[in-house]
Amino acid sequence: MRYRKLGSSDLQVSEISLGSWMTYGGGVDRERSEACVATAFDVGINFIDTANVYSGGRAEEFLGEVLADRQRDSYVLATKLFFPMSESDRGLSRQQVVKQIDASLARLRTDYVDLYQCHRYDWDTPLEETMEALSEIVRAGKARYLGFSEWPPEKIAEALNLPGVEKFVSSQPQYSMIWRGPERDVIPLCAANGISQIVWSPLAQGILTGKYKPGEPPPADSRASSEQMNYFMDSTDDDTLLKRVQQLQPIADDLGLSMAQLALAWVLREPNVASAIIGASRPEQVSDNAAASGVSLDEPTLRQIDEILGDSVRYEGSAS
Numbered sequence: 001m002r003y004r005k006l007g008s009s010d011l012q013v014s015e016i017s018l019g020s021w022m023t024y025g026g027g028v029d030r031e032r033s034e035a036c037v038a039t040a041f042d043v044g045i046n047f048i049d050t051a052n053v054y055s056g057g058r059a060e061e062f063l064g065e066v067l068a069d070r071q072r073d074s075y076v077l078a079t080k081l082f083f084p085m086s087e088s089d090r091g092l093s094r095q096q097v098v099k100q101i102d103a104s105l106a107r108l109r110t111d112y113v114d115l116y117q118c119h120r121y122d123w124d125t126p127l128e129e130t131m132e133a134l135s136e137i138v139r140a141g142k143a144r145y146l147g148f149s150e151w152p153p154e155k156i157a158e159a160l161n162l163p164g165v166e167k168f169v170s171s172q173p174q175y176s177m178i179w180r181g182p183e184r185d186v187i188p189l190c191a192a193n194g195i196s197q198i199v200w201s202p203l204a205q206g207i208l209t210g211k212y213k214p215g216e217p218p219p220a221d222s223r224a225s226s227e228q229m230n231y232f233m234d235s236t237d238d239d240t241l242l243k244r245v246q247q248l249q250p251i252a253d254d255l256g257l258s259m260a261q262l263a264l265a266w267v268l269r270e271p272n273v274a275s276a277i278i279g280a281s282r283p284e285q286v287s288d289n290a291a292a293s294g295v296s297l298d299e300p301t302l303r304q305i306d307e308i309l310g311d312s313v314r315y316e317g318s319a320s
């Protein structure tokens, strides 16, 4: 496993990191979840991403339990706030920042997180209030560094220009072979300001592994077949995309890579990406994906991928 520096922080994060959206404390059973985390450490993953809202707090609780016996400085732990935790608890007001960090730390059974991220931009709270509250918790030692996810570029720039507050070191956008929205504005702005990308759904939730075949029902043991985990999957009936993804298989074969490794190496070709945050429902996926670290793709390969995916690639829009 190779490691990259996270923005202007002193954190070194593994190129492949482990996420916990919908899986741990959620749709993946306890035994498999534990095996995924254990395998992650075995293959050199040192970076774990979660959020207060994942499975209503149960992802953080699960991680708190399974990480309890590991030395706290042997891994980099990231969580987030913004999405509703109750009818009245949501957003990035000072009151929420102060409340949600303590609730996350209690579930995670730790005194600090390495990275505290704003899951989205809060249009109902003045930016100054959010940044001052986040700076307070950094100064109190509850979070070492700050990040954001899917913020509009103008708000990222505004935050960077605020005096007297901590600076962001990470950005968490959706980014993959078929979702290239961050390339236009977010990546250049971040690269110029000491902010790295840690990217979500680098496998497009499994679509880029080639497991979803055009004209066929999704495999029974896949995310698309799981009622607990498929509610954000909307491309598994796009046969044009699925056909094009199948055409990537010979490229992966020629390079001796799995399809997942090809997709992850593609994301890691971008120097502003510090880590690709994978999801995994079984430990074999963790080791398969981890082996993408250190793989470099040459220009002709990248061109071939672009040609095959054609207009299935999206360059506009961000997650809501």
Ligand SMILES: NC(=O)c1ccc[n+]([C@@H]2O[C@H](COP(=O)([O-])OP(=O)(O)OC[C@H]3O[C@@H](n4cnc5c(N)ncnc54)[C@H](OP(=O)(O)O)[C@@H]3O)[C@@H](O)[C@H]2O)c1
Binding pocket: 018, 019, 020, 021, 022, 023, 049, 050, 119, 149, 150, 172, 199, 200, 201, 202, 203, 204, 205, 206, 207, 209, 211, 221, 222, 223, 224, 260, 277, 278, 279, 280, 281, 282, 284, 285, 286, 288, 289, 319
């Ligand atoms: N900031 C945000 O708004 C945001 C949003 C979404 C996610 N995230 C973060 O990003 C992380 C990753 O997102 P994601 O889970 O959508 O990522 P992903 O890596 O694109 O998809 C993960 C899923 O793909 C399948 N898979 C993974 N490796 C595979 C392999 N080698 N072979 C075959 N199938 C494989 C598994 O599903 P099955 O085995 O069930 O098919 C797995 O659960 C999340 O856990 C979370 O931490 C953040």
